[in-house]
Amino acid sequence: MNDIGTKRASIWCERFGKLMEENGYTQESFLKEYKKKYGGGTQANVSRWLGVGRMIKKDGTPKAIGFPSYENMLNIADFFDVTVGYLTGETDFETFEMEKACKQIGIDEDTGKAIKGIVTGESVEPFGKYEAKELRAVFKCLVTANSFPVLIKKVREYAENVYYMKNPINYLEIAKQKIGKDIIDLAIQCMDYQVEHDDEYGDIDDFKENGIERTEELSNAIRILNEAEDKGGGEVMMCERDVELSEYKLQKVYFEIIKEIVSDKNLPEMTIPRNEDINLAKIKCGN
Structure with missing residues (x-):
């Protein structure tokens, strides 16, 4: 088989096998129903149909199992109420009617x-x-319902906000790209280091106490990293706020659409009458 034939064979086996599984058929039970409906077929046939593309040896030469005859392909498609095109991967729609409607x-x-x-x-x-x-x-x-398009829109906005909350922009990693590789590790280590004066404890210099020379390059790297960390924290807080807000708006639209659906004009269509209702209707109609 060429590449296209190999792909078609793979799709055939996958979809034929899936249909068998979804409908609860074994090879034996499928063959029994197939013979009853189409009057032919053997256990060996079914095995080969399910193994299209599989390599076997014939007269000592490797050969791929071919597709069933077109008549049998039509029968198999008809049996499962799908098209041959679906079984061979020419379309992803099981029936022409579904394809057209969709x-x-x-x-x-x-x-x-x-x-x-x-x-x-x-x-x-x-x-x-x-x-x-x-x-x-x-x-x-x-x-x-008039509220339905609004609901769809709000669901999309909510999903987007949840996505951004779960996948925030990593500003710290972006900031690291702006700093030289020879100083990045030291800058990260020193992000919380301070130089300040305290009336009770006097001068505090974390750099000096740790034996680190506070160069202009190091100070600039620390500033960039701290700004990125602050920005990232702010981004997370903003995303959490947006999720809460969009969730509130979504719930509001949800209740609006429910109220619209169960309006008095719609209720009769959606309700299964009780026996008492049917009997009352007959009395009113004089039946």
Whole structure:
């Protein structure tokens, strides 16, 4: 196989194996269902299909296992309700319908599948599939709410502030680049050293007491490092403040959108009527 063929084979094996695992199939159980649906196939076939690209020896010569026949590729794709293109890596979308829908609104397949799982109730436990109509109503009210775009914006701002808090600019490392390598270690050692006068203890000179000559170059290096340390500390405090502020704003928008969603006009769509409500409606309608 060439490089493209090798890559396609690798993707085929990965996605075919994943589909088998997600649907709870062993080779034996898959073969049983496959034969029932398409009327052919052997254990050796399934093993080869799952091992496309693997090197084997044939007549003493190493040879890569090839792809199934196109008919079998179509059958396998149909069996798992995906496309051949998905299995071979030509597209990352499992179905043409999902690809079209996702591209139309500008989202990736994982997002599309997540939305589908919500509105069909498949990903909502327990009993989600029995509440699909109401779940669709909730989802519609959520994404069409006036506050929803604001919520998205505030989540993005909050995420950015959290990122900056967790990944602050290292001003000290930047400052070190401005100082000569021959003096950097000594400057770091002396960052807290002082020269001052105290009425009780008299003159205090940490440099002199430690036998260090306080040159202009050393003093300038210490100043640069101390300024960087102060700036870094200020940056951390500012980031923490921004996180707290954006978190407060996000919570405020959250409560606004909840209030908007559960307005009187939306409640009937999202509610499953109780038996008493249904009976009352019948009485009012004269049925």
